[in-house]
Amino acid sequence: MSRYNLTLLTDLYELTMMQGYYENNTNETVVFDVFYRNNPSGGAYAIAAGLDQIIDYIKNLRFEAEDIEYLRSTGIFQESFLAYLADFSFSGDIYAIPEGTVVFPKEPLLKVIAPIMEAQLVETAILNIINHQSLIATKASRVVYAAGGGVMEFGLRRAQGPDAGTYGARAAVIAGCVGTSNVLAGKLFNIPIKGTHAHSWIMSFKTELEAFRNYARLYPDNCLLLVDTYDTLKSGVPHAIQVFTEMKEAGLPKPSVYGIRLDSGDLAYLSKKARKMLDAAGFTDAVISASSDLDEYLIESLRSQGAQITSWGVGTNLITSKDCPAFGGVYKLAAVQGPDGKFIPKIKVSENIEKVTDPGNKTIFRIYDKETGKIRGDLIALADETYDSQQSLIIFDPIATWKRTYLEGGSYTIRELLVPIFMGGQCVYTSPCVMDIQTYCQKELNTLWDESRRLANPQTVYVDLSRPLWELKNQLLDNIHNFKDKK
Template sequence: MNTSHLTLLTDLYELTMMQGYFKNNTHEKVIFDVFFRSNPEGAAYSITAGLAQVIEYVNGLHFTADDIAYLRSTNLFQEDFLDYLKDFHFTGDIYAIPEGTIVFPKEPLLKVIAPIMEAQIVETAILNIINHQSLICTKAARVVYAAGGGVMEFGLRRAQGPDAGTYGARAAVIGGCVGTSNVLAGQMFDIPVKGTHAHSWIMSFKTELEAFRNYANLYPDNCLLLVDTYDTLKSGVPHAIQVFDELKAKGIQPKLYGIRLDSGDLAYLSKKARKMLDAAGHKDAIISASSDLDEYLIDSLHTQGAQITSWGVGTNLITSKNCPAFGGVYKLAAVENEKGEFIPKIKVSENIEKVTNPGDKTVFRLYDKETGKIKADLIALADEHYDSQQPLMIFDPISTWKKTWLDGGSYTVRELLVPVFKDGQCVYTSPAVMDIRDYCSSELATLWDESRRLVNPQEVYVDLSQPLWDLKNTLLDHVHNFQDNK
């Protein structure tokens, strides 16, 4: 996917609404928020990713002659509107939470402030990019947490297409994977590529031992041998030990060597293989495992005492198999009036989760000063400011009797949204993927252990500031009064 020109990667109704705005001479600025309503897989957190690709998309936003010719062929668009599209480009502002940041439901991950037609057309592509990469990044972080590190992403062949495999690999590395098997992702994003050999390599030789020897001769410094082609404990591991002994006899000490298990009872086989390797004097040989792993199976293998030191995770990671969609949405929050003031808007629903937070907003993160752990997030109006030296009362926006008092000096404050585009010009430089990975690791360290557990984690509080809560309830009262007077 070339994210530098994805203008027609959109739903048709974005374009039909654009034409409607154009024909009605509607050009006022609006504010849209990107947010999600629940964390995937019952987790207590998510991780935002994909901002670099959003930037590429917005920078490349324009309609080519071929784009316009195609739209004309649909017979849905009038010539004056198509003529307007010839010089169309993004002129607005975008604020976003940087990639690799821990995020929670309801808070804006990204905010678009732009003329309504510009804000409308970017909806689908932004959601497509942010939803996918945030989903895979969050899944990867859970897998890496369960494994304790040492996870390689290698799901390309099972991903839903080349783009999902490649950008998914990027997201997985941000989430903590040590590398990917995807060579294109390695080239595009300068991330480590890793891999060994397949069963077909073993089967192409007359004997397993011959296959191992040939591979060791080719890659003596990175000799990881797949031992389960025929019989793991009776054939594979003994032959691997024989090859490791031969390398040692030649005076070769590989930087990385060991075995890979891809089938069978991984807990049992890894414990048996560990004893065999140690007895042969190869205590530093690693044992890598694959075979349809996810965070739950990895956690179970640890509980069983499996002797596995690195993990190859494919299908369940790159597809986020247990939760295949992130669920991010793009909702109108404010519309500019004739005076240049933003009038807050709210979407009302009988489903309380779908009632939006109105107005121009930002997000503040409150940390415990002593531990550096997250105390809560506070969604606030954009013109609010908080001084950590002042006491602060925060409260649950639904169960308002649930309150927490923060003494001045006991907490620190960080505003999460940063400017990305101003007046159509990018003002943000995306870090390298490996730098984002390091940042994400530091972000994960700000979570309490109770919020990282895989099952029934402790939720992190996301509260509304008093001014935002008051505004929201005023608008809700107005809606209800309007309905009562109909």
């Protein structure tokens, strides 16, 4: 896809630090982890998304002449460093969890192993992309869960700019939306586009009936009529029934999709009344779709009230993740390569125990119950650890260490979540198409126990540290405290 160059989509401090490393002649290889600390919207999980755009960004990293010229104009950068930038390309390794995967707090969703100057430059854009798309995918999965399917993404006009509407639509479809109103997203990502018509269509004709007839004549095979412009039950629904009857009497083939859209009023009441009217007229398979400031909670409430809605157009609340509009992904230094090629683990301490980072070059193992296929827990481990699911395994909570889970050999399966994306600067991964990611994501969501998917008070999924990682972390913390005590 053609796109303006995103190389300068970075915080200024990445560039000033890069220049610092350049001037100091220090460019050791380091490991940075992307992870987040809290699930959005009070849920028990998130959906990883955005990797394909990160790949695109890394592949196209290149300072154009006009970028160099701009940087020169700021007066902050030396010519020698600008010459370095003019030749810059990414030479490192990137590992990531594939898009559509269910993920949990503290797990490295993406890992950069690269000379520090390169690793630093890419921080901001990687976070921007992963934070946005994972946020919207997670929100969309909640809305789709509440609706039981049939959710259309309709939020472009309220999204935070063109990209938010377009990549947001992509993320929404990954997480299970059946389509989007955004035509550009449809073109760029080959995802289904959906829509009906607006109130202005009705208002531009002399009568509602004339507007409906015209729409039905033009779109006889996909005919959803918006019924709330004047009076839903007294005017909209009767006129829609009249038009469906006329189509039938004219001997037209049965439409693939036909029915009504409610966009205001008491959706529970109106949908039940409309259902009865449609059924009484013989249109038992007419769809009732609704749109009107919907979110997962309102949809859950409407369904529990017996609303007769099977198709949901969700806009603002989904495309902005309104109740939680930011995904708190961070990018933290985990290790620095020593002269002998070995990684020296690094830890960032904090007064807040939750903010102490996990040191070292790591990976993630996911453990499934063999019988049900559901997730038993995740194990953040050092990258060189291996596990054999025929062996018994005890995993334990990294803080409340007496909380243990015993996994009998043969009763579980295990898989590593991080896969290589770039090796030595070369992309070694091909993203699946969005609809294949959607299928994969559906399978991923099915690996969650129902108790972890529900909207209210979902059950936390265990994310433990492997014994070697836990020991390393404690040893580093001990060293820091001993050092402080000695001072």
